[in-house]
Amino acid sequence: MQRRPPRDIDTLLAVRAKGRLLIGRERVALLEAVMEHKSITKAAEVAGFSYKTAWDAVNAINNLLPRPAFLTRTGGSHGGGAEITEEGRRLIRAFRRLEEKLGRISTAIAEEGLEHEEDLLFWGLDLKLSARNAFFCKVAKIVPARVDAEVKLKVASDLAITASVTNASVRELGLTLGRQCVAVVNASSILIAHSGTAKPISARNKIQGTVVGRTDDKTASEIVVDIGAGKTMTAVVSPQGADAAEAAIGARVLAMFKASHVILAAD
Numbered sequence: 001m002q003r004r005p006p007r008d009i010d011t012l013l014a015v016r017a018k019g020r021l022l023i024g025r026e027r028v029a030l031l032e033a034v035m036e037h038k039s040i041t042k043a044a045e046v047a048g049f050s051y052k053t054a055w056d057a058v059n060a061i062n063n064l065l066p067r068p069a070f071l072t073r074t075g076g077s078h079g080g081g082a083e084i085t086e087e088g089r090r091l092i093r094a095f096r097r098l099e100e101k102l103g104r105i106s107t108a109i110a111e112e113g114l115e116h117e118e119d120l121l122f123w124g125l126d127l128k129l130s131a132r133n134a135f136f137c138k139v140a141k142i143v144p145a146r147v148d149a150e151v152k153l154k155v156a157s158d159l160a161i162t163a164s165v166t167n168a169s170v171r172e173l174g175l176t177l178g179r180q181c182v183a184v185v186n187a188s189s190i191l192i193a194h195s196g197t198a199k200p201i202s203a204r205n206k207i208q209g210t211v212v213g214r215t216d217d218k219t220a221s222e223i224v225v226d227i228g229a230g231k232t233m234t235a236v237v238s239p240q241g242a243d244a245a246e247a248a249i250g251a252r253v254l255a256m257f258k259a260s261h262v263i264l265a266a267d
Contacts, residue, residue: 013099027057028095034058034070035084035092043082058082065091101265133185133233137161139175150259151175153183156229161185162204163262173266181266189261190235192223192245195252203256207233211251214242223247225255 013024023031026047033043044054062068069088072081084092137153140160149170151163161183165173173181191201195208212232213224221242223235233255237245247253 013095013102023061023091023095025099027061028092030054030057031061031069031084031088031092034082035089038081038083040072040082061088061091133187133190135161135183135231137181137183139177139179139181142170142175142177144170151264153181153264155183155231159207159227159229159231161207161262162259163264164204164259165262165264169264173264175264175266179266181264184263184265185233185257185261186263187222187234187236189257190233190237191256192225192235192237192242192247193254193256194246195254201256202258204259205255205257205262207255209233209253209255211247211249211253214247214249216242221247223253225253227255 026049030043030047030049033046034040037043037046040054040058041051043049044051047054049057058070062070065087067087068085069091070082070084135153135155137155139151140154141150141152143150143152144167147166148164149167151165151170153161153163155161163183169175175181191203193201207225207227209225209227209232211223212226213222215222216239219238220236221239223237223242223245225233225235227233235255245251245253
């Protein structure tokens with residue numbers, strides 16, 4: 001019932017309303033079971049819920065939606081019947097579409113080589129993300145080519161990111177000028193250099209900032225850079241690389257990453 005495709009990173013999608021959990025993977029599975037079996041009792045059994053937990057879950061969904069997601073009929077030894085309304089069916093479809101998109105994003109991150117799983121801790125509806133390098137953006141420019149498109153994204157008035165995605169992705173995400181989206185950059189894809197370094201590099205994204213945090217261990221250094229507009233960018237580099245960039249607290253540095261390392265997400 002829980003249609004979770006196998007992949008290297010398991011992602012969790014949660015829909016909240018008025019600060020409370022409305023629906024997640026388990027509740028969607030429960031609604032789908034109600035839709036199939038027309039019974040709360042049977043649906044609870046199939047979805048692995050206790051009868052009381054199932055009732056609490058579907059009641060919480062109904063209480064937080066403008067129109068009920070399910071209706072019940074009382075009576076009978078099996079607890080009566082139940083059916084999912086069109087409102088509930090729309091909720092299920094919307095959740096599954098979002099979950100599918102999220103799965104594609106997490107698979108892409110896994111294929112890039114995610115070394116620190118905390119880079120992608122939780123994604124939720126309304127695009128509230130805990131990935132350390134996740135930025136709300138507006139599409140400022142799209143330059144198509146035969147295979148890939150260059151997408152320029154406005155993060156703040158003086159801050160922009162360039163992404164390189166396939167033309168198919170532009171269509172699937174519905175990217176147009178002014179469209180809101182989220183740009184995600186894996187921390188291990190970011191290089192750090194001293195801002196005074198004239199080192200040539202092909203990365204199209206070179207963002208200046210000030211080091212506000214540094215954590216070292218034997219094999220890696222986590223560098224947190226204030227890039228302005230109240231935003232920070234986190235890079236994970238080798239300790240030798242951090243030292244070469246003179247990435248001490250207060251130092252001015254460049255955070256550099258390729259456009260192809262930017263992953264875009266849209267609702």
